[in-house]
Amino acid sequence: MKRKPNVAVVGATGVVGSTFLRVLEERDFPFENIYMMASAKSAGKILTFKGKEYIIEELNEHSFDKPIDIALFSAGGSVSAKYAPVAAKHGAIVVDNSSQWRMDKDVPLIVPEVNPQDIEWNKGIIANPNCSTIQAMVALKPLEDKYGIKRVVYSTYQAVSGSGVKGINDLKNGIAGSDQPPQAYAHPIAGNCLPHIDVFTENGYTKEEMKMIDETHKILNDYDIKVTATTVRVPVFDSHSESINIELKKPFELEDIKELFANSPGIVLQDDVENNIYPLARDAAGTDEVYIGRIRRDFSVENGLNIWVVADNIRKGAATNTIQIAEALLKNME
Helix, strand or coil: CCCCCEEEEECCCCHHHHHHHHHHHHCCCCCCEEEEEECCCCCCCEEEECCEEEECEECCCCCCCCCCCEEEECCCHHHHHHHHHHHHHCCCEEEECCCCCCCCCCCCECCCCCCHHHHHHCCCEEECCCHHHHHHHHHHHHHHHHCCEEEEEEEEEECHHHHHHHHHHHHHHHHCCCCCCCCCCCCCCCCCCECCCCCECCCCCEHHHHHHHHHHHHHHCCCCCEEEEEEEECCCCCCEEEEEEEEECCCCCHHHHHHHHHCCCCEEECCEHHHCECCCHHHHCCCCCEEEEEEEEECCCCCEEEEEEEECCCHHHHHHHHHHHHHHHHHHHC
């Protein structure tokens, strides 16, 4: 593609959709035309992007009749299920942020620092992984390549922004002492930790936990890795934190692990415990990198390793990863 692409942003008024626009502007993503789309409720509203005003269009069956090269979706699974195939049929490549297509065998699930080669076999739809999975993959990929991974145990501490506006408001209301019942959660989130993200499945795991397990296998293309997860919602506005316990296949030295992380794409090493330097949710908020620290041996198992991983779940965990995929598409289209 020698000309600049025509781009559609679907769900442009939502938390992630509005961050799409912010990241597109920050990274100076090239485009010929850009179209803002949302539900009928938002249609007709004005959005300002790069100093120009755009009228939000109602998403419908004819939205992709005009030439669109790349469509960035963040409007929920049911919307993606209905309209992503429509966009793809009209020649657009969809990068979808919902869970709708992630485990479809015909849809690549992409973290650009990890498996960019899989973009090439897309059939019109590319899936953006779950936010908690994305940052974990950036951390695990260098270890998988150099040492091989036998087993992973995820324990996550996930921000309320992962639940959208309702989650953010639940925490704000709780901090303010409001007696309004929570809208996003089964229990109040302020002053609380909820081991309950998404719905529970028959095996006792939540869908969020199963997403991390299944997506790890697909993205790393290694179905022999043993993976388990416990995902927890915590009273933090932005950025997910994760304790990841890894059993590697080969012996390692801690300094080699640190050097590996320090030289891997998308990672910022913060590991100086003598000076209380380690990744913090507040520091990661508003950034696009994955921060790794608290690197230490797990002495309970051979070749065991513990790491602490933090990233902004709305940016790297959603919007920025999506835009990075779009940037890779541009290179493939040239």
